[in-house]
Amino acid sequence: MKVLKKSFKNSHILIIGSGIIGKFNALELSKQGFKITIADPQKSKNASNASLGLLISNMYQKSKGRSWELRKKSNELWPKWIKFLQKYNKTLNIEKPLIQLTTEQKKFEKLSKFISHHPMRYLRVLEENSTIIQNINKIFNINNLTGIISDQDGRIDPIALLKTLNIVLKDKKINFINEEIVKIKKLNNQWISTCRNKLEIASDVIVLCNSLDAIKLIDLNCHNIKLKPVLGQAIEISINEKEINFLSLPKHFSINGKNFLRTNKNKLIIGSTDEYDIEPKENTFEELTDFLENKPQWLNKNNITNKWFGIRSRPEGEPSPILKSLEKGLILCTGFYKNGILLAPACSKWISTEIKNHLL
Numbered sequence: 001m002k003v004l005k006k007s008f009k010n011s012h013i014l015i016i017g018s019g020i021i022g023k024f025n026a027l028e029l030s031k032q033g034f035k036i037t038i039a040d041p042q043k044s045k046n047a048s049n050a051s052l053g054l055l056i057s058n059m060y061q062k063s064k065g066r067s068w069e070l071r072k073k074s075n076e077l078w079p080k081w082i083k084f085l086q087k088y089n090k091t092l093n094i095e096k097p098l099i100q101l102t103t104e105q106k107k108f109e110k111l112s113k114f115i116s117h118h119p120m121r122y123l124r125v126l127e128e129n130s131t132i133i134q135n136i137n138k139i140f141n142i143n144n145l146t147g148i149i150s151d152q153d154g155r156i157d158p159i160a161l162l163k164t165l166n167i168v169l170k171d172k173k174i175n176f177i178n179e180e181i182v183k184i185k186k187l188n189n190q191w192i193s194t195c196r197n198k199l200e201i202a203s204d205v206i207v208l209c210n211s212l213d214a215i216k217l218i219d220l221n222c223h224n225i226k227l228k229p230v231l232g233q234a235i236e237i238s239i240n241e242k243e244i245n246f247l248s249l250p251k252h253f254s255i256n257g258k259n260f261l262r263t264n265k266n267k268l269i270i271g272s273t274d275e276y277d278i279e280p281k282e283n284t285f286e287e288l289t290d291f292l293e294n295k296p297q298w299l300n301k302n303n304i305t306n307k308w309f310g311i312r313s314r315p316e317g318e319p320s321p322i323l324k325s326l327e328k329g330l331i332l333c334t335g336f337y338k339n340g341i342l343l344a345p346a347c348s349k350w351i352s353t354e355i356k357n358h359l360l
Helices: 020-031 066-085 105-117 131-140 158-171 211-216 284-289 340-358
Strands: 012-016 035-039 098-102 123-126 146-150 175-177 181-187 190-195 200-203 205-208 227-238 252-255 258-262 267-275 304-315 322-327 330-334
Touching (some): 012 020, 020 035, 066 158, 098 105, 131 252, 190 205, 205 340, 211 227, 267 284
Parallel strands (some): 012 035, 035 175
Antiparallel strands (some): 190 200, 258 267
């Protein structure tokens, strides 16, 4: 019978990266009794920054494969995480339902067919004369919208989630080092991580959750890992027109792949993750509004009151995300692209199980 070479309490896990994935991993591992340290220089443009918090699972148009299995697992785990996190923030919740709309007939036919083949996904077609579609048509000057609604998918406020996770991490006394790790090496069955300020951290296991920066720390001659940057970006539109009230819109929905979040009667956020670069182009507004042939008058550059972006990573040549043991004591957990918040519970559970294997 195999036994752990060290007790959980004596095993030190270093998590590099403090986005939502890193924080979930830290909390899951702390439940197992590990000593946890998170290292991150807290760059302002990390992958969690541009998230709108949409949790798209039942709408996901596959029913097999690892990506679907991760979604199913996260669906099971999210209610438990919400119950746990509400002890620290009673207002934190997943707001349902989620609405997916299109102006393309072929796309709608594909969605309708998917619904008929998956009755247990709790999806339904939105009638063209429904109040939801009529209100969106009116505000966006569209007349050919069709779509579906998921009663099980929804949205969690990413800012509230991050703040709540930070409160829990502090309560659990998880160590945080505000430094960038620039080098890792294995020495006498331990990992030594060197910070930019020359501080060295010894640990039994390293979990790399630092998006694109992860490949800077691993030997690419031994591990064929390729990541490309993807921009998640968003703009906030504010209007003063009395005849337009954004409160008539659903809280969150998508049209032709662009995501919308209305915050009050005068403000609307438009976001998307589809540009392969590290800096937004000058035509960000056009990129986020090209789903409309005839833009309404209120949807113009002069009404932009805020804009932001975050850099995410997408694997090349393998599925997203990358969950992989590179060698004993070194685990890669990155490349989430669009689904970091959704998949965080399932991936942290996988990390927890994998680490136990490393310590046998």
